[in-house]
Amino acid sequence: MELKDIDLNLLVIFNQLLIEKKVSKVAENLGLGQPAVSNALARLRKLFGDELFLRTSTGMQPTPFADQLAESIGYALSMIHGAINARDSFDPATSQRSFTIGMTDIGEIYFLPILMKQLQKIAPGISISTVRNTAINLKDAMEAGQIDLAIGLLPQLKAGFFQQRLFMQRYVCMFRKGHALSGKKLSLQDFFGADHVAIISAGTGHGQVDEILDAASPRRKIKLHVPHFVAVGHILQSTDLIATVPERMAERMAKPFGLNYVEHPVKLPQIAINLFWHAKYHKDTANQWIRSTMFELYADARARSKS
Template sequence: MTSVDHLDLNLLRVFQAIVEERSLTKAGERLALSQPAVSYSLGRLRTLFDDPLFVRTRAGMQPTPVALELAGIVGKALDMVRVALRYAERFDPATSTRTFRLSLSDAGEMAYLPAICRALRERAPRVTLSVQPLPVEEIEEALRASRLDFAIGNLPELMPRTRHQVLFEETYVCMTGRRRGLPVGAALSLEQFVRAAHVNVKSVEHSHHALDDALRAQGVGRNIALEVPHFVALPSVLSVTDLYATLPKRLARILNRDNAFRLYELPVTLPPAPVTMHWHEHFHEDEGNAWMRALLAEIVERFDE
């Protein structure tokens, strides 16, 4: 029987990396190990579990049934070790070299990232913030697996399943080029809105369906002329076309700082969209995580002040 007293935890890290990467080379790059070192560790793992664990195929290193069964157990075990080590560290923002990983859409990057970075440089100059936008459906697992510390956005799907804090409720406006929009002070009617050609921002990081649902309830829909994955494309597109775009009001104010566009209230009523911050239960009491949560909430909540 194998004793845990003689188990090298680094072997489990190698095992997890091979499971997720399906490649010895990529696993080595991820762990900063040479391929021979990864191969040696795999040999030790095979001896430890008395199983090949991985079989080389054209599609990569495919796990055996034993490896597949072990993958979930090993992943949870490493998560618990990481949590335990975090608790062993006292967090001092002035000296910490910790890296925090945040999932944020491009709208969030444009709106909040400058202020977040400024605050970090002033209060925690050695801390690193890694922005890692993820598809909505991947965020919960990334938080659970400690690949992500926080996610901020309109993420109603996550609210029942993660720790979260409502930061504010977002509203939306319509924006178009100043030379092509309605006269100053004019209201945008539903008929004009439907007749216009629109840019639709369709991002993997968020999914806002409220506008189309509201239009559908009135028996109409948008004329989509262009779909883009990010809000950052809107200024250059709207400035040279007659297209309209619907976007968060806070972001619209940023993009319209030079008064280059016209903003209109939407001709349909949308429910406010809660913008929330999410984190995993296993970091709820962690000092560093709690400190960073407080900073993020302070910046985002005070954005309009």
């Protein structure tokens, strides 16, 4: 097959079908009638000799061959779009752009207050949405442009992605001021003798830390399991429970909730917190701006020296 035999508009429709999974939504996005999109799909099927998309209860799902084509076609269209619009600039001061960032609830506690304060000053028209990295197919959503950036320990984002180190996250032990463990170096005996609140966060860096603690002997005396970090400050504030939390989260929560945090007595690994973006959007000026903003706000000295 030669390039002269392919109508570029058909590939645009192919890419939209990958993203939206619905003929009606693709037609709406491209300003076409549904018959035009269906006709384009028929031409694509004939051209490639494959069904490409199959109707299911969850929409038009790509065939294995369509999945094979997806990344290359998406990347090629992005490069063409970038070349055509190379002169376009992104002005954060006037932009009304909305960015979507994948992060954990720890990330929301740590990153969002500073980010939103900064945007209020330099980019008042820009809005931010967050999604959970573990609640979606992150790789596909970023490739489709539905998520602009992701932050965390995300080993599943390899081929087709760029990443930049922000900092190494260490873990500390946290409890209320006035706790019996206050004012002393925390020993292993103190740690395992106390009552704990444990945060269930599978598939994240914190999940790896929890696995290490759960494999330790003696076992933690866990009195409470919660699925997120949002309530931890309130819980520690009014109980004698202790928690293992990321240090940067502890920095944010200590003063508002009247808490203390100390060096963790268990030898725990530091977790790399990286910024990720898809290669398709590497040269996109808006994406470049939001990731450079995140880097300037949060990267530590070690990360800056390597940038």
